[in-house]
Every structure is written in C-alpha cells, then in structure tokens.
Amino acid sequence: MLPALIPAFPFLGACLLMLCWKRVSRSAVTVIGCGSVGLSAIVALVVAATVAGAGKEPLVQHVWQWIQVPGFAAGIDFRMDALSVVFTLVITIVGFLIHVYATGYMHDDEDYGRFLACMNLFVGAMLVLVMADNLLLLYLGWEGVGLCSYLLIGFWYKDPANNYAARKAFLVTRVGDTAMAIALFLLFEYMGTLNIQQLLREAPLLWDKGDPMVTLIALLLLGGAVGKSAQLPLQTWLPDAMAGPTPVSALIHAATMVTAGVYLIARMHVVFELSPAAQTATAIIGAVTLLMAGVSALVQTDIKRVLAYSTISQIGYMFLALGCGAWSAAIFHFVTHAFFKALLFMGAGAVIVALHHEQDMFKMGGLKKMLPGVFWIFLIGCASLTAIPFVTAGFYSKDQIIWLSWAAVGGHKAYWLAGVLGALLTGMYTFRMFFLVFYGEAKTKVHHIPGAVMMVPLYILAVLSTIAGFIELPHTLGHVTLFSNWLAPVLPAVQMAQESVALEWASQLISAVLALGGIWLAYVWVLKRPQGMVDFLSMPGQVWLQGFWRRGWDIDALYDALIVRPFVYLSNINRKDLIDKIYTGAAQLTEACHNVMARTQSGILRWYIMGVVLGAVAILSVLIWRLHEIS
Amino acid sequence: MNLHPTTAGLLLAGILFVLGLISVLIRRNIIFMLLSVEIMLNAAGLAFVVAASHWGQADGQVMFMFILAMAAAEVSVGLALILQLYHQLRTLDSDEASRMNG
Numbered sequence A: 001m002l003p004a005l006i007p008a009f010p011f012l013g014a015c016l017l018m019l020c021w022k023r024v025s026r027s028a029v030t031v032i033g034c035g036s037v038g039l040s041a042i043v044a045l046v047v048a049a050t051v052a053g054a055g056k057e058p059l060v061q062h063v064w065q066w067i068q069v070p071g072f073a074a075g076i077d078f079r080m081d082a083l084s085v086v087f088t089l090v091i092t093i094v095g096f097l098i099h100v101y102a103t104g105y106m107h108d109d110e111d112y113g114r115f116l117a118c119m120n121l122f123v124g125a126m127l128v129l130v131m132a133d134n135l136l137l138l139y140l141g142w143e144g145v146g147l148c149s150y151l152l153i154g155f156w157y158k159d160p161a162n163n164y165a166a167r168k169a170f171l172v173t174r175v176g177d178t179a180m181a182i183a184l185f186l187l188f189e190y191m192g193t194l195n196i197q198q199l200l201r202e203a204p205l206l207w208d209k210g211d212p213m214v215t216l217i218a219l220l221l222l223g224g225a226v227g228k229s230a231q232l233p234l235q236t237w238l239p240d241a242m243a244g245p246t247p248v249s250a251l252i253h254a255a256t257m258v259t260a261g262v263y264l265i266a267r268m269h270v271v272f273e274l275s276p277a278a279q280t281a282t283a284i285i286g287a288v289t290l291l292m293a294g295v296s297a298l299v300q301t302d303i304k305r306v307l308a309y310s311t312i313s314q315i316g317y318m319f320l321a322l323g324c325g326a327w328s329a330a331i332f333h334f335v336t337h338a339f340f341k342a343l344l345f346m347g348a349g350a351v352i353v354a355l356h357h358e359q360d361m362f363k364m365g366g367l368k369k370m371l372p373g374v375f376w377i378f379l380i381g382c383a384s385l386t387a388i389p390f391v392t393a394g395f396y397s398k399d400q401i402i403w404l405s406w407a408a409v410g411g412h413k414a415y416w417l418a419g420v421l422g423a424l425l426t427g428m429y430t431f432r433m434f435f436l437v438f439y440g441e442a443k444t445k446v447h448h449i450p451g452a453v454m455m456v457p458l459y460i461l462a463v464l465s466t467i468a469g470f471i472e473l474p475h476t477l478g479h480v481t482l483f484s485n486w487l488a489p490v491l492p493a494v495q496m497a498q499e500s501v502a503l504e505w506a507s508q509l510i511s512a513v514l515a516l517g518g519i520w521l522a523y524v525w526v527l528k529r530p531q532g533m534v535d536f537l538s539m540p541g542q543v544w545l546q547g548f549w550r551r552g553w554d555i556d557a558l559y560d561a562l563i564v565r566p567f568v569y570l571s572n573i574n575r576k577d578l579i580d581k582i583y584t585g586a587a588q589l590t591e592a593c594h595n596v597m598a599r600t601q602s603g604i605l606r607w608y609i610m611g612v613v614l615g616a617v618a619i620l621s622v623l624i625w626r627l628h629e630i631s
Numbered sequence B: 001m002n003l004h005p006t007t008a009g010l011l012l013a014g015i016l017f018v019l020g021l022i023s024v025l026i027r028r029n030i031i032f033m034l035l036s037v038e039i040m041l042n043a044a045g046l047a048f049v050v051a052a053s054h055w056g057q058a059d060g061q062v063m064f065m066f067i068l069a070m071a072a073a074e075v076s077v078g079l080a081l082i083l084q085l086y087h088q089l090r091t092l093d094s095d096e097a098s099r100m101n102g
Helices: A002-020 A026-053 A082-105 A112-131 A135-153 A160-191 A196-206 A212-228 A237-243 A246-255 A257-267 A269-273 A276-298 A303-323 A327-354 A372-386 A393-407 A413-438 A452-471 A482-487 A501-528 A530-537 A540-550 A555-575 A578-600 A605-630 B005-026 B030-055 B059-089
Strands: A059-069 A072-080
Touching: A002 A026, A002 A059, A002 A072, A002 A112, A026 A059, A026 A072, A026 A082, A026 A112, A059 A135, A072 A082, A072 A112, A072 A135, A082 A112, A082 A246, A082 A257, A082 A327, A082 A452, A082 A482, A112 A135, A112 A246, A112 A257, A135 A160, A135 A196, A135 A212, A135 A237, A135 A246, A135 A257, A160 A196, A160 A212, A160 A237, A196 A269, A212 A257, A212 A269, A212 A276, A237 A246, A237 A303, A246 A257, A246 A303, A246 A327, A257 A269, A257 A303, A257 A327, A269 A276, A276 A303, A276 A413, A276 A540, A303 A327, A303 A393, A303 A413, A327 A372, A327 A393, A327 A452, A327 A482, A372 A393, A372 A413, A372 A452, A372 A501, A393 A413, A393 A452, A393 A501, A413 A501, A501 A530, A605 B005, B005 B030, B030 B059
Parallel strands: none
Antiparallel strands: A059 A072
C-alpha cells in the first residue's frame, strides 16, 4: 500500500484543514499542514529505497478501478519507477521545506489555514500527476495543479489585481491543457488505451518514425507542456503569477506546476523519439525561450519577477535538453533547479519580509551587513543558478545540457550557442539582482529579521544546491553517472554524435567563462560604474527597448490585440442578437403590464368598487349575449 | 300599464340595487357607503323573495334569512372598522384611507 500513501497524506491534510482550520489552534494547523507533507516525504524515501533495493524494478499499485466500460478502463494506479521516484522525492522534500518556511512566512495571515490547505492540495495533485500509471489519472493531477495554482496565485483575493493574475494563469495554461486533451483523445483513438507503459511499448509498432499522426500527437503534447511549463508562446502567465505569496511562487517554480511539462515530455519520450520534427520544435522552443526570458530578466525591477523570468529561462534549458534527446540531463537540471530556485525564492521572501513587503530592487540595497544569513544563502543560490564551476550543483546540470545540445544526435551548434549565451545572461541578471539587493547603500530600513522557522529550510536547501551536483559528473571531471544510471531503466541514454573530450573541455570552459563574465558585467553595471551604464541605457532607442523587454517582449500586448480584443468585440456583437431580443421583449412586456396593474391599486375604495362593477357588467353582458345566441 | 307582480318586484329590486350602487360609487363618507351596501343587499334579498314566490318555493326566503344574518355580521365588522378608521384618521372620508395603494 505504500505508493498510494504518498499522495494520500497531503490530500488528507488538505481535507482536514479545509473542514476545521477555523476551529483548531494555529499550531494544530501548522502540524497538520507540514506534517502531512513530511509524512509523505518519509514514505517517498521508503518507496525510493524499496525501488532501489529491488534492482530498480518499478513498484505498481492498483488502488481502485476508476472507470470500467467496454473498450476502456482507467484505474487509480500508481507506478513508482526511476523517473517518478525522482520527481516524488523532489516534490515531497522541497515541498516539505517550503511548507515549513511558509508557516513562518504566513504566520500572521488571517487565512493561514486556508493557505496551508491549498498548499497541501497542490502537493497532492502534483504527486498524482507524476505517479499516475495512465494518462487519464495524469490529466487529473494536471488539472489539479492548474486549479491549485489558481487558488494560490489569487490567495490574497481582496486585491482585484491578484484575481486577474490568477485568472490569467488559469486561462493561459488551459490553452495548453486543451491541446493535451486532444492528444489524449488521439492516442486513445489510435491505440485504444491510455496506460502509459502500454502506449510506450506499442507506439513504435504502430507508427514509423516521422509519421504525421505521431508528429501531431507529439506536438499537441508539447502544447500542453508548453502551457504548464510557461514556455514560448504561453509563458505570459508566470511573471504575473508573482501576485501570490512568496512560498507559493517557490512551490510553483521549484517543485510543482512548471516542471509538469518537463515530466510529461520525459514520460512520453517514446512518442517524441518517433517524431524528429516535434523534438526539433521542443529544442527550438527551449532555446528561444531561454534567451528571451533571460533578456527580460535583465531589465526587471521587481525581485520576484527576475526570478520568474529566470525560471522560464531555466525551464527553457530543460526543454532544450529534452529536444536534443538528453532526457536524463533535463531531469537532472530539474532536480538541481528545484533546490536552488526554491532557495532563491524563499531567500527573496526573507528579504521581502525583512523590508516590510518591499519588492522593488532599487529600493533595497546594503543588506549584506543587516541580513548576513540571508546574504550567504542567497549567494549560494545565485552561484548555483549562474553555474559557477566545480562548486555548485547548477554547474554540473547546466553544463551537461550545454555540452549535449551540441554533441547529441539531436543537437545543433545553434542550440549550443543559445545555451552559452543564456549562461552569460544568467550570470548578468542573477548578479545584477544580487548586487542591487545586498550591496550599495541601504534604501529601506530592516523591520524584521527572519526567524529560525524560515531560515532552517533555507540552510538545508543551500546545502542541497551545492552537493546535489556531485551525483552526476561529466567525463572531464571524474565521470560519475549515478543519476543517469538511476534513470537508465526508464529513459534511454543520450545518443552522441561526437565524443570529444577536447571539445567538451572547450564547451565547459566557454560556458564557465561566459557565466563568470556575466557576473563581471553585472558588477561593472551595478557597482563599479553605474553612471556609465545609466548613460548608455538612457540613449533614445535603449529606453524603448528596455521597456519592450521589461514587458516580456510585448507578448501580452500581442495577445491582447490578436485574441482578447477581437473576442470582446465579437461577444459584444453577439450580445445584441435576435433571440435575446425576444426574451428581452417578453420581459419588458411583463414589466409594462405590471406597471399598468400596479397603478390600479390606488388605495381609493371607490375605484375598487368601480372595478368590481365594471367587471360584473362585463360578465353579465357576455352571459346575456350567450343566452341570446343559444335561444 | 299592467305589470305582472313578479316583473314589478324584480323591477323594484333592480332600481333599488342601482340606487345603492350609484350611492356607493359617488359617496365619500364611509358610513353612507355602508348604508348603500345595505340597500344593495336588501335589493338582492327582495329579488330572492320575489323569485321564491314566483316559483312557489321557500328556497329564496331561506336565502334572504342568510342575507340578513350576513348583513348583520357585516355591519358589525364594518362599524368596528369605521370606528378604528375615525380613531386613526379623524375623518370618515374613505379616500383618505388610501395607505394600501401599490
């Protein structure tokens, strides 16, 4: 019964909290909210050990027959194989740390219990997504995380802007979800099943490589992944999703939601392998997204939006790796990214709380002395995100992707170029943020030093962000492949087009130099010669360009012009249609009659009598007339 | 002109009824309106009695007994209402009592 317990605990916690959070004490709410995720983390570790001990044999559990009709069956079936174990561990452990942090961050909020209930539900839905054995159950979890993101982004619902952001996240991801639903229908139409293992086994028998139908299905699946993972062209919801509380952002960006797309593509890798066109599309989307989001991150003023664009950019790296067929590299980057992005978000949350909910980086500064603990963990997170060589987890995962984007069969020099340029951008935007926040002169007073509840999860994540990289080292540096070995039963190894140690060294050197160069540029930009940069940036074209980048390449405005406004226009036309006129006319007629009748009720007795008399005369006249006719 | 007794009685009843009706309609004093209603009731009663004698059956006379009883009850309730009305409004003008208009 073990696998089913993993999502069961968070769901149980969510139910309990929803029913009674107003009636129990805050400490009880804390225990339920964190304990449920903590318990499922423990069970996940046990299950992982079981799977590892059984020679990586997947653990399959049938819980309940969900749907059973002729020709179709779907169950609540959980499958723990190497891939879902990795995701489950990251979701539960990082999720648990985020929950603990959230109890400190949200403790004074009046809707504390509602918050933890939604967070539990979020974790539970994500666990269902990664553990599902058939695509229908996966889709249930998929929609579940969509719902929870809506609930949590709009958590502070009294501000209309937050509701707008929540609605936007819900609707934009729904576009991708529709594509994915169509892909599911097509898969069922052609294969007669939605069981993932059966699909992966039988798809190569049914379709040749490059068959148009399998390309269509892969592209539709990619559409779903693009929506959830906030890739081009559906990335616009993620920066706005920063309206939610900071622990929510950490959860969405690190452990749940945006990684769902990466999981889906990795899980359905056979379908993607059958369609080179879809793989190329995935790689191109990843490469373009990582550059566009990196450039946008460069000019943001809000600390959380920098991190949001950085997530889009890093997920772009994962898509690039998936598109090149480097499946395990993408998952490896997902793991390290989960650690350091959760760390960065929660570090940013600590800064925001310390400065009394100030999010503008240009109003921060000089925090190095005032928040030394946060300074160090933030430095570790930034270093990992920038991929500082040798000592950070981000280096090992990102360099693997950059190298494979060239060397793999699906790779291309252009992908590699996008990857290393992305490394430069990452260094620049990350350390621009870092220098703005922690160096220079203080512009806002520190109100509140974050307590141990918030800091301890950060320390743990800081350690993980550093050491998690050592489980997978490249050929050039020791050649440890624990992680890809672990995933080998589920995900095929990457096909190499060229194996050249010298080229790999060169690639690593270039990306490391560019990452460090990015840091140096940020240093010059923010600290050494800010005036020169200000002069450069206030040149006429620059001002417009910066605004353009800050608004996320005006994708929002594009959608507004292409979709929203025509839709509103059409719905306005439709509002005045003929059928409605009939109903409106009926309503107006009734109202007019009512007004006439209401006037007769004057309260003057003699009018009433007059009415009675007239009525009596009328009835008598009719009667007499009828009698006359009959006789 | 030689009228049949029944016709004459029904004519009288009709005239009385119309007189009472007109009086109800044009009077404002609520006591007079009540009186007029009584006249209309009696006109109806007369019609019943005439009809009973025309067909040689006692039903109409029994009906008149009912009308009398009902009129007595109605007058008692009506007078009570009039007293209350006067108490509240200090007038007997029925048009003044138009608070229940829609």
